[in-house]
Amino acid sequence: MIKVLKGMKDRYFEDIRKYDYIIDSAKNVFSKYGFEKIITPIVEETELFERGVGEETDVVSKEMYTFLDKAGRSITMRPEGTAGVVRAYLQAGLYKSDPAVKWFYYGPMYRYEAPQKGRYREFHQVGVEAFGVRDPFADAEIIKMGCEFLETAGIKNLTVEINSLGNSSSRQRYTVELKKFIEERLDKLCDNCKTRYKKNPLRVLDCKSEACQEQYKNAPVLKDYLDEESSTYYEELKKYLELLEVNYVENYRLVRGLDYYSDTVFEIKSENLGAQSTVLAGGRYDKLLEILGDIQMPGIGFAAGTERIALLMDESLMKEEEKPVYVVYFPETKEYALNIIKILRENDIKVDFDYGMKSFKSQMKKAGKLNSKYVIILGEDEKNENKAVLKNFDTGEQGKLEIEKVIERVNGDV
Ligand code: HAM
DSSP: OOOOOTTOOOOOTHHHHHHHHHHHHHHHHHHHTTOEEOOOOSEEEHHHHIIIIITTSHHHHHSOEEEEOTTSOEEEEOSOSHHHHHHHHHHTTHHHHOOOEEEEEEEEEEOOOOOBTTBOSEEEEEEEEEESOOOHHHHHHHHHHHHHHHHHTTOOSEEEEEEEOOOHHHHHHHHHHHHHHHHHTGGGSOHHHHHHHHHOHHHHTTOOOHHHHHHHTTOOOGGGGOOHHHHHHHHHHHHHHHHTTOOOEEOTTOOOSSTTOOSEEEEEEEGGGTTOOEEEEEEEOTTHHHHHHSOOOOEEEEEEEHHHHHHHSOGGGSOOOOOOEEEEEOGGGHHHHHHHHHHHHHTTOOEEEOSSOOOHHHHHHHHHHTTOSEEEEEOHHHHHHTEEEEEETTTOOEEEEEHHHHHHHHHHHO
């Protein structure tokens, strides 16, 4: 038997109910903040991610699903949503007419990672991107919106971590110092860090090797290299977060795994997720539009993994699904039943029944299994009188009624 690919999952029943609940919560919260939906393709030119996310990142260098299409072009299944949304923004030319755009999106992403709890090769993100504004108040509001979204899913005990990666000149001064620090202990680092630090020293700080992390404990921190503009921006961000009553902790070692960030970065974490503790993460990317489109335009956003949210969410918040009314019939009343079912559905009643000719007992059993509140029984007497027996499973009450009365009773109740 052919099975689903490693690190991927079929989703049905409960998983779908949770996914829909998460998406509905996202739509409700994001639309309150003026965000509109965007859909971009799942595959993009490989170069978009190489240039946008950064060739030195784990995501691009190790984890992409990249292949040649029939015309020999290198294309990639998107590992994240930001690069595609930025491409769409640039391609639509919105920066010329109406640069302040706020978009949200959701859908599958692909990363060839070692699967574990909360980490899959196909996963789903809900994300937002806001273009055209560079103001710490916007950053604070986006972080607040992320918290509100997770709260609507009933997730508690979350920690918001923030940091500043500074503007490019602050980062340049910092990387000179960081490089020196790394060179002093090069022999104790893994092969990956040994080569990676030359092109992108910041990236080594999120190396997964414990031995490397031990070495980086006393590495210089970016915060001490922020210039006045970046450090004022960061101080203002904290002020606005306090104003919006967002509890946060500062994590000077938070660098994020993607290259496009500058100034504000943040992650929302949960203790209940094990190693993959980050539920929602994002930051500002004021140079990304220049890298991809030669346009000077600021941007900020975040994304959250729906699988991680589903592991943490409070399921009791999900509304009980409306159960179908179950129609029970007999061989002699099949055609009568099909007509009644049609009328019920025309009156917005959710109906289920068995196509195969099962016994009365097994049809009633199926109704019980589906948790139907009402059963409609259509026997020969009912057919002759153009009526139906309506049984309320909750109360045990039952009676023979005209079809209009059945509709009234069921619709009045649901
Ligand atoms: P990211 O930190 O790579 O950021 O991913 C964001 C979130 O996606 C993670 O916090 C996690 O919940 C989920 N996630 C990532 N990888 C996996 C995986 N293999 N399995 C399950 N869930 C996963 C980004 O993707 C940025 N595009 C976020 C952003 C938007 N920054 C600015 N705008």
